[in-house]
Amino acid sequence: xxxxxxxxxxxxxxxxxxxxxxxxxxxxxxxxxxxxxxxxxxxxxxxxxxxxxxxxxxxxxxxxxxxxxxxxxxxxxxxxxxxxxxxxxxxxxxxxxxxxxxxxxxxxxxxxxxxxxxxxxxxxxxxxxxxxxxxxxxxxxxxxxxxxxxxxxxxxxxxxxxxxxxxxxxxxxxxxxxxxxxxxxxxxxxxxxxxxxxxxxxxxxxxxxxxxxxxxxxxxxxxxxxxxxxxxxxxxxxxxxxxxxxxxxxxxxxxxxxxxxxxxxxxxxxxxxxxxxxxxxxxxxxxxxxxxxxxxxxxxxxxxxxxxxxxxxxxxxxxxxx
Amino acid sequence: xxxxxxxxxxxxxxxxxxxxxxxxxxxxxxxxxxxxxxxxxxxxxxxxxxxxxxxxxxxxxxxxxxxxxxxxxxxxxxxxxxxxxxxxxxxxxxxxxxxxxxxxxxxxxxxxxxxxxxxxxxxxxxxxxxxxxxxxxxxxxxxxxxxxxxxxxxxxxxxxxxxxxxxxxxxxxxxxxxxxxxxxxxxxxxxxxxxxxxxxxxxxxxxxxxxxxxxxxxxxxxxxxxxxxxxxxxxxxxxxxxxxxxxxxxxxxxxxxxxxxxxxxxxxxxxxxxxxxxxxxxxxxxxxxxxxxxxxxxxxxxxxxxxxxxxxxxxxxxxxxxxxxxxxxxxx
Numbered sequence: 001x002x003x004x005x006x007x008x009x010x011x012x013x014x015x016x017x018x019x020x021x022x023x024x025x026x027x028x029x030x031x032x033x034x035x036x037x038x039x040x041x042x043x044x045x046x047x048x049x050x051x052x053x054x055x056x057x058x059x060x061x062x063x064x065x066x067x068x069x070x071x072x073x074x075x076x077x078x079x080x081x082x083x084x085x086x087x088x089x090x091x092x093x094x095x096x097x098x099x100x101x102x103x104x105x106x107x108x109x110x111x112x113x114x115x116x117x118x119x120x121x122x123x124x125x126x127x128x129x130x131x132x133x134x135x136x137x138x139x140x141x142x143x144x145x146x147x148x149x150x151x152x153x154x155x156x157x158x159x160x161x162x163x164x165x166x167x168x169x170x171x172x173x174x175x176x177x178x179x180x181x182x183x184x185x186x187x188x189x190x191x192x193x194x195x196x197x198x199x200x201x202x203x204x205x206x207x208x209x210x211x212x213x214x215x216x217x218x219x220x221x222x223x224x225x226x227x228x229x230x231x232x233x234x235x236x237x238x239x240x241x242x243x244x245x246x247x248x249x250x251x252x253x254x255x256x257x258x259x260x261x262x263x264x265x266x267x268x269x270x271x272x273x274x275x276x277x278x279x280x281x282x283x284x285x286x287x288x289x290x291x292x293x294x295x296x297x298x299x300x301x302x303x304x305x306x307x308x309x310x311x312x313x314x315x316x317x318x319x320x321x322x
Numbered sequence: 323x324x325x326x327x328x329x330x331x332x333x334x335x336x337x338x339x340x341x342x343x344x345x346x347x348x349x350x351x352x353x354x355x356x357x358x359x360x361x362x363x364x365x366x367x368x369x370x371x372x373x374x375x376x377x378x379x380x381x382x383x384x385x386x387x388x389x390x391x392x393x394x395x396x397x398x399x400x401x402x403x404x405x406x407x408x409x410x411x412x413x414x415x416x417x418x419x420x421x422x423x424x425x426x427x428x429x430x431x432x433x434x435x436x437x438x439x440x441x442x443x444x445x446x447x448x449x450x451x452x453x454x455x456x457x458x459x460x461x462x463x464x465x466x467x468x469x470x471x472x473x474x475x476x477x478x479x480x481x482x483x484x485x486x487x488x489x490x491x492x493x494x495x496x497x498x499x500x501x502x503x504x505x506x507x508x509x510x511x512x513x514x515x516x517x518x519x520x521x522x523x524x525x526x527x528x529x530x531x532x533x534x535x536x537x538x539x540x541x542x543x544x545x546x547x548x549x550x551x552x553x554x555x556x557x558x559x560x561x562x563x564x565x566x567x568x569x570x571x572x573x574x575x576x577x578x579x580x581x582x583x584x585x586x587x588x589x590x591x592x593x594x595x596x597x598x599x600x601x602x603x604x605x606x607x608x609x610x611x612x613x614x615x616x617x618x619x620x621x622x623x624x625x626x627x628x629x630x631x632x633x634x635x636x637x638x639x640x641x642x643x644x645x646x647x648x649x650x651x652x653x654x
Binding site: 150278 | 477478480481482483484485486487488489490492493494495496497569573576577580581582583593596597599600603604607610611614617618619620621622625626
């Protein structure tokens with residue numbers, strides 16, 4: 001097991017290097033990049049030279065590439081054009097909100113997906129299964145930004161139950177800890193709910209089909225022949241192998257979760273990485289955009305690694321192989 | 323594959339997608355032209371509103387929900403205060419029903435929806451074409467080009483798949499000025515990776531089959547192999563995948579336009595219509611809701627086609643183990 005994990009970690013190094021290189025290539029391959037971003041008609045040629053020099057843009061490309069690698073390894077992501085502060089600081093402040101949103105959404109996604117899938121395979125192709133399949137297909141087709149808008153319309157504007165933006169109420173700092181937690185949760189319900197519900201639609205679709213496939217597996221026929229109850233069959237014997245593809249799915253849906261967080265953060269004005277990226281994109285704040293893209297990609301790679309390790313833990317065939 | 327057209331899901335999905343496509347392409351010609359925008363009395367009219375349309379001799383168009391004729395004066399209600407017009411200044415009076423209401427500037431939402439759909443569909447179709455070309459070519463090359471090509475291409479696929487697609491597109495959008503061409507390139511070049519994996523796997527499996535081996539031993543050249551043996555035999559799975567991927571592209575395009583990073587703001591698409599609508603969400607629910615519903619309908623239609631095709635493929639092909647999870651659905 002340890003060897004497997006170590007091997008996986010080592011295999012990540014070239015991948016991370018490739019990601020770092022690709023971001024560099026992306027910036028330099030596209031015409032009108034970096035240097036022209038500073039293009040301002042009121043900038044004198046001399047001033048432009050100074051700026052080019054300060055950002056190392058007058059160096060030959062291979063040298064710039066090495067500088068970029070060195071800086072990234074050292075965790076130095078440059079200085080934001082917009083905020084005039086180190087990028088690492090700007091982005092670092094935004095990570096907690098995104099992680100909070102993404103994990104809450106993932107929890108909703110998995111729990112809801114599991115419940116829907118288990119409910120639908122109790123009687124495959126029955127009335128409940130058909131209804132749930134139809135609803136989850138419909139939800140699956142919804143763009144997050146639209147669902148978020150509709151949710152705000154219904155729950156914030158018409159019913160007035162939940163806040164439509166931000167993570168805290170104004171003046172939440174002076175509340176007692178318990179009240180602050182309630183305030184935070186109230187603010188999380190809509191954004192995390194929108195993200196989680198759309199995810200649950202796809203989780204339940206995958207889980208349903210893998211549960212259905214497993215139903216006719218020999219070991220389940222044997223278990224049924226031994227006289228085990230349907231509930232035990234479904235919850236213990238069928239669910240564990242059926243969860244395997246879901247573990248992979250979670251690892252693979254991380255990019256989607258991160259992207260989805262961006263849309264949700266923009267709509268609900270949450271102070272997360274996605275919102276930082278979006279603001280930076282509008283301001284053409286290239287260092288921040290690069291840093292967030294890089295962090296997003298590395299986060300996704302790490303998430304995949306975790307999913308891989310989890311897969312090993314859940315699947316005895318992989319676990320006991322070594 | 324013999325009975326795919328008899329599959330109920332495929333049929334229903336095809337009907338939905340074709341209806342939307344035909345409505346978007348032909349709709350603006352077939353519908354009666356809506357009256358010119360009247361930002362005062364025609365602003366934010368709810369769906370199904372019937373209005374009186376008055377064209378004056380000066381050539382301007384006025385719209386009013388209620389209209390009263392008194393002697394030689396016509397009084398228009400709506401807006402802040404009623405407006406009286408002398409009857410001899412009126413050139414033509416007619417009525418028009420705004421099936422889906424009007425926007426803030428008094429423009430017909432139905433027309434905008436169909437026009438926006440045209441742009442969305444054109445962008446999605448072209449980026450799907452790009453995805454197909456790049457994905458199939460990369461997959462074929464990886465499967466038939468030897469270990470080195472395979473290794474390089476697949477590692478590239480791994481790395482690209484690790485990027486959150488939306489981040490990649492935003493990165494591109496910060497570096498180049500957005501236009502329809504750039505949008506197509508961005509969408510196409512960030513969504514071919516899963517397809518390349520699929521094609522590679524399928525072709526690898528084909529290469530172990532006797533008829534392919536026989537063709538190779540008979541000296542068929544590489545291009546001939548691609549054209550005669552590989553492509554026809556992977557058409558089914560690729561078609562199924564393309565239908566699913568097209569749904570993802572529809573959502574991706576809408577999301578980018580929603581964020582203002584897609585096509586330029588002068589060209590309305592479903593995504594940007596939702597974004598505009600959300601600014602007046604509490605006054606006019608239909609503006610943000612209806613374009614989103616159009617996206618949902620299109621995506622669900624495409625998913626039905628993909629599901630049905632998959633069902634038929636599973637029935638006709640030898641079973642390949644548990645359901646395919648090699649890539650999560652893209653941006654949502």
